[in-house]
Amino acid sequence: MATVTQQGNRGSLTRRQRISRLWSRVYQACVGLAALALVILLLKIVDDAFGTVAVVNVVDPASLVSQDGRSIEQQNAEELAGLARDYLDEEGRHFVSTDRLFTLFLDEVARTELPSSALRNLTVGQALFSGQNFPQKWADRTLFELRLPDVARVERDARARADIALLLAGNVEQGRLLELVYNDIVQVELLESWNLIDSLTRQDEIRARAARDFPQATLEFRSWLNADFLRTPGSSQALTSGIRVALLGTLWMLVIAIGVSLPLGLGAAIYLEEYARHANNHRLLRLLNGFIETNIRNLAGVPSIIYGILGLTVFVRAMEPLTSGQLAGVAGADGRTILSAGLTMALLILPIIIINAQEAIRAVPQSLREGSYGLGATQLQTIARQVLPVALPGMLTGVILSVSRAIGETAPLVVVGAATTIFVDPDSPFSRFTVLPIQIYRWTADPREGFQDVAAATIIVLLLLLLSLNASAIILRNRYSARARRTL
Amino acid sequence: MAQYQAVQRSGAEKAATLERALRQRSLRRRARPVESIVRFLLLLCGLVSILSTVGILVTLGENSLLFFSQRSWQQVKYDTVERAVVVNLGQEVSLAAALDAQNSYLSLELDERATLPFSEGQLIELGGERMRVMAASRDGLEVERGVNASQALAHPVDTPVFVHNERTVLLGADLRADDTVIHLSEGAAAAFQIDDLIQADEEVMRVLQVEPVSDMLAVRRGEEGSNPARHSAGLPLFSPSAVTLGEFLTGTRWNPQLGHLGIWPLLNATLMTTFFALLTALPVGLGVAIYLSEYASARVRSLVKPVLELLVGVPTVVFGYFALTWMTPLLQQIIGPQVKQFNTLSAGLVMGIMIVPTIASISEDALGAVPRALREASYALGATRQETIRRAVLPAAVSGIMAAFLLGISRAVGETMIVALAAGAGPNFTFNPLEGAETMTGHIVRISGGDISYNTIDYNSLFAIGLLLFLLTLAFNVVSGAITRRYREAT
Amino acid sequence: MSETPKQSVQDKLEIDAMSVWYGETCAVRSVTLAINPRRITAFIGPSGCGKSSVLRAINRLNDLVPGAHVHGKINYQGHNLYDEQVDPVELRRRIGMVFQKPNPFPKSIYDNVAYGPRLLGIRDRKSLTAIVEHSLQQAALWDEVRNDLHKKSGLELSGGQQQRLCIARALAVEPEVILMDEPCSALDPIATQSIEALMRDLVHDYTIVIVTHNMQQALRVSDYTAFFNIRKREQDGVELRWGELVEFGATKQLFEEPQHQETADYISGRFG
């Protein structure tokens, strides 16, 4: 009889352990599945962000070599200015426009702190200040008149053209002119772009196709994510599009959102966990506390697009004098500013921060509080010295989650009114703005060649940004967490 | 005793310091203004969240009221009886063989190329008898005889077949700005009664008299502040109807242009995508959380968790394109071509992937907070790892896990970009996950980003949808809050 | 143990008809007893008899438990401790507490002990160090930790050391009364012994109230003993349980000549 029981027990134990092992495989599989999804997703993004492109030059750089055979990189400013002169807008072709030259010139020599309108009446002599190399006969002309060679172009005035070249050669660096020659004369055009995987595995096919469809094009490997991409604002050309403005917009928005919601969120969480449950609270206060508590749970579930509608009504419209910067003395157009976006986002992440902070505070053992109270600490002292330090890692999780949430949110900002095309860096909370997800949304929806790749590169930047923000928070958390784990 | 002697010697300084610190401290209650101020400030922090809710309710409520009080104009329909004609051949349809009063099969002889003018459920008429089509083919119709209070009769061969059609009322002739009599398309006058309002373009008219025989209406022009204008023949006419809450909450068609304002197609799509999202995210997310909390080494955990949290930050737009360009083709390969380009299944599954990190991360925190003593107690009773997890750890962490699920579900319900891109763009009341259907959020984003002008019923409907979305999440949260509380009390 | 301590200026702690409730549940009903200064008073009784509740009521720690409320009075130094006018924060400073499970803060040993003085506004490092040193000496822990004051977290000590650290922490704010809630239940016999010796040392300067399960311990260390027991009653099909004070007296007398049969049964290990 005893043996049977033993056998039975052992059988059941083996079975139980088998089940246990099976489940551990299941859990592993879950991680694998999640990781797989992530890998595929990232792979798809990387696949788009790099790859072979077929580009064609409108003007072959080989045709721009100097008479003694030097390539454009080797030519001096004078020669390059000569090229610019030669390619000043031809009939119907968009090469170097006079305005481009003019801007280049202004950037180099005249764009001081003066507003654009004041430039108009500045004479060349004043603009260039002393010591600059320019022909004396220009000295008394205003910059506005200087621009007149545009008319000369129409009249094919060779002398006016020569003057421009002279002026440029004398005042503009070779590097800037080279850039001009590349951008406006050589003019790289994107014909087709292939994904990374295709570029690596089906190179022959790509070559064959390119040879058939675009015989004049050159194939090159392009990383859509590059330094220029971060430095330049958006553009209607995929090749020259960048994310500078969006990146800055995202950072501004995050700073405002976190700056507002973090103190509010932690404050509310502390109130709800430490004060709201107080035994001698008035009945009405207890009711209010219960209501706040339920309300926050509910807010966490409110769809983000509804926060967008709220932000539009409250921050953009109702609080326009504040959010447009009127009250701060800034001449803003309307309330569709970074401040509105940041505040909207702050409301959106507030419940997430509160709930996570509450969980974290709740996880602080009661014995710590009692120990503190037992020594005659006030409630505030107990919270500040015992509860918060221990709850910090958990609170950081909430902050990380909410930053992650805020950084990738698109819908509410579409409603609040992020700009789709904007070139100027945001410089105050009252600036118009765009953010990375909005750019991604716009570019993924753009059917023109190359914009899918630009979008992918933007996603990578967004993820890197997120990663670095997270990493700092995680390091912080793990340090605290390690200590906390040891202590509990 | 010896120890006590030693203590005595070093106590002098302590006593002195403390005496200084404790001087004038009585048991009397002291005012602590800082404490009170901080407490009040913290309460204010909590109150901000109430302002959020009030803001949402006021914003959505105000415009929803507009929606429910606004009159929607819909095209006027009327029933016509017409000879059945094969459209692409111009061939008129009549009986190919005589039909007696009992037979339910009605034979036809239609050309191979003919497109059928009949469809299931349609009402047809033969020599005064009305029948309902049960099934239609080129050779004949399966019908239900003698419907709509008509008598089943025998019909000879070559009897012409008539069909009932619903047609839109159109203006029958050009209308000048000073005309007071309008002509309608044939047979359409029956759709109007005296005192009805009619809208043509921007102008509203009131019916004063109906002439059914000549299909004419006498009207008063330029009602309700509109201006009499010239209208040309063929213009569709509209009649008013206010949106009722009942219709909104029970209707199964959403088409504001046609006056159908039933929320169910949108609601249903939302529920379907949420269902599939949760079907993916709950088990996987919880599995990941359990693995990380119970099995993984600290190193693995510190590696995997940040990566998962990274996934939270991927813009949902990206997931949308992922669903469209990866998941849907995959499903088409696995299931077959019946998977439509836009479908709720694909959107739901990808949404599930999106929610996994949210659920995993918060659940893991909850599991991590379960005291080790509880696990050890379970092991000590001879439980295997799995049994310990299932019977000791999970129940103890249930409130945190519920919070995670809650957040996951509300993200799924409120998720906008994925469904806008991948779930479909037409309100479609279907339970088939392989077909496209538009969710509430998808509809809001589509309409608000479109060409629609503001203060129209279409536009205001967005707020009503938003309000419903809000109330839905509210109701859901209240229920799950109650569940969480119960569990918490039980453990 | 039987030596007479010098008479104290401190008053008696008079618990007068006190009941402790948690929400709708009564934990202990109608307790009346007086705790003599500079003596060790032990609360004994079965689990759930409310002895811990009485203890926690003395320094109003129950205020922190949602739903807990106390009826009756505790008179101390001419105040009713539950009077509106009494400051619970100052009260807890004066009536320190040591818990069942050692609960050092997740800080260094030094910071643990210095926590209380810092709350009192003592910032001066030298004074703090003196207080820490003396308190640790009082708690007989100094010699063991003197080299690790800043290096070691309070949590890295052994169980007995942790408990002595908690006592040192309590002593650092110079309380008048020390409440000990089963301070030795989580400790081994050697650690228990050292704590008991410590208590006997401390009673020269402090009033000590100890809750214990261990009757031998009560007999060993206490001057007075209060025995609590559980009362039950059926009401509407629900069994109500609460605790009551059965007997209070000098320890020796209570153990040798109990006035109540219940007490006799309990101390001899027989339960009714």
Add this chain to the structure above:
Amino acid sequence: MMNFRTILYLVAVLALPFAIVQADSHTLAELVAENEQLTTLQMLVDSAGMGDALAGEGPLTLYAPVDEAFAALPDFAVDWLLNNPDRLAAVINQHLTGDMTGANAVADPLDADNGTLQLIDALLLPELELTEVIPAFVEGDIIAAGSSTVFPLSDAIATRFRDEGYAGNITVDSIGSGAGFERFCAEGVTDISNASRGIKDAELENCHSIGRSVFPIRVGTDALAVVINSANDFADNLTLEELARLFSTANTWQDVNADWPAEPVERFIPGTDSGTFDYFVEEVFDKDQAPMLDAARTSLSEDDNVLVNGVSGNPYAVGFFGYAYFEANRDILKAVPIEDVAPAGSSVDDVFMYAAPETISEKPQVGEFLNYYLAVVNEEVEAAGYFPADAAGLNVARLLVAAATGG
């Protein structure tokens, strides 16, 4: 527009007998003066002092826009013409020297002693010289918002404006025509409103109530393409009638044409307020949108990309949208000829921008940008996927911008 034209025809027909009676031995000047439909023209001619020219030696041909034709010209533009005799003279000269492109005759020509008088229903405008804009000298911010359809074009021109030296802040938002008008007319926070449909009465009223006399600027046109999946090899042509069935009652392709497979049709159409939708309903369904909206398996989207994705994802899908989007997705879609006509260039859907003279006088940079826009639009319009607006349309736009900027 149709309605308006028809009114003109009717008015003209009614006026015909009257005009004929009057037509004996008069100069053009007298004919114009006597004609009750030409009061505006008469006023302008007087103001420009060109009465003599009309009374002078012939033979002349005067294309005389009737009063209704001037309705297209807002008051501020007429005032501007009256204040700018040179421009006014150029405009009137165009009606003497030009041809009738872009306008329709509303009556038979009348003979005068010194030529012919032809009543027409639209203005004939010369190609006005635009004020030259130097982007580097423009300052201040410019805010444009509106239709996603117009967005690529405005985006490209804004980029170019900036590349050529504009250092201010220009934003272009793609938010849909409706939201664009809301911001432009109700909130009054944008300077330019991009639109893929005409402004609605309610929106116009809003604009007036905040003191903006809004005017449209036509910058391009779009054609409509009916597209199918590139794997669809059976539908090589559709009649209008087949098209109607395909987008309404047809359950399977076989229901449209018996030779085609019995596969269910899936439809992808633009949103109900878009110009493309309106045009399709008007042309194919005789203004009745119900059949199309009622059809099963129909997806509507304002986002053309959704439509492209939809059609390219199902071999039995069909859709229609702007030609620009078809052009950009030629590799994955096929356009179906309708009645044997392939889609290209046939104008269906005008691409507009709306602006207001009040904003322009307050923010001169807006006028300068519009000037620049019109100067370069034809160089950018095709790259953005549209066809250039016809010359008449552009000329109206130039005149309006010139009038609004006072240039």
